[in-house]
Amino acid sequence: MYVEIIAALHKIANGDFNVYLDFKLDQRNGFKELADHFNHMVRQLQQMEDMRQEFISNVSHEIQSPLTSIVGFTQALQHNYLSVEERNHYLSIIETESRRLSKLSDNLLKLTSLESDHQPFEKNQYRLDQQIRSIILSSEPNWSQKDLELEISLDKITVWADEDLMSQVWVNLIHNSIKFTPAKGKLKIQLNQMGDKAIVTISDTGIGISEKDQLHIFERFYKADQARERSKSGSGLGLSIVKKIMDMHNGHITVHSEVQVGTTFSVILPIA
Known part of the structure; x- marks a missing residue:
């Protein structure tokens, strides 16, 4: 023995x-x-x-x-x-x-x-709508060059979160939507409160992601079919980082997409 x-x-x-x-x-x-x-x-x-x-x-x-x-x-x-x-x-x-x-x-x-x-993981109170609006404005050279139509609706919401880490989430998701949406496409960003949670949806009319790839899109280095096309100039790590940051905040992120129709990322973040 x-x-x-x-x-x-x-x-x-x-x-x-x-x-x-x-x-x-x-x-x-x-x-x-x-x-x-x-x-x-x-x-x-x-x-x-x-x-x-x-x-x-x-x-x-x-x-x-x-x-x-x-x-x-x-x-x-x-x-x-x-x-x-x-x-x-x-x-x-x-x-x-x-x-x-x-x-x-x-x-x-x-x-x-x-x-x-x-x-470092330091939570503090800040206005989530102001953070997202600031990132949208800083991305203007990207979306204006492609002449994208933007539809922005941001409720005034204060959250308790790590501001720097959450900034990486919005930068990644917004830049991806801009990058993979063709010229004269549409980008829609919404922020609403539901109970004790903030709901952020980022939708585009880009190339989309196949149903099979949506199951693996948050995995490290995962790039295949339409997911590969979306990540062709990247490392396949951006969405893994986003997922990890959301886990750290006890939040949740989902994706819904149709090939050649568009993609919507939904982020659920606890307010407190």
């Missing part, structure tokens, strides 16, 4: 989670409960290890793609036969991919910080 336990612990210490203890109730009696808890712990450790491996794989993939582009176009710039237009085009691509790497790094740091005990 003790030999089996020690051998199993040695395997776990060496990173081998393919371990299972089987103490029969009629043979070992009280040790069955111990074995059940031990096996549950091993399964949890294996799941964490699988998640870690998947995370590393996804990060490596996201980094490799822009690096390949940067290296390829840098090599192309070394040729003397290129025209000025071609050189400027290649330099533009290198700049875009460099910014993409920088954004990926920034989002990884944000997500890591949010999931650690080191992220």
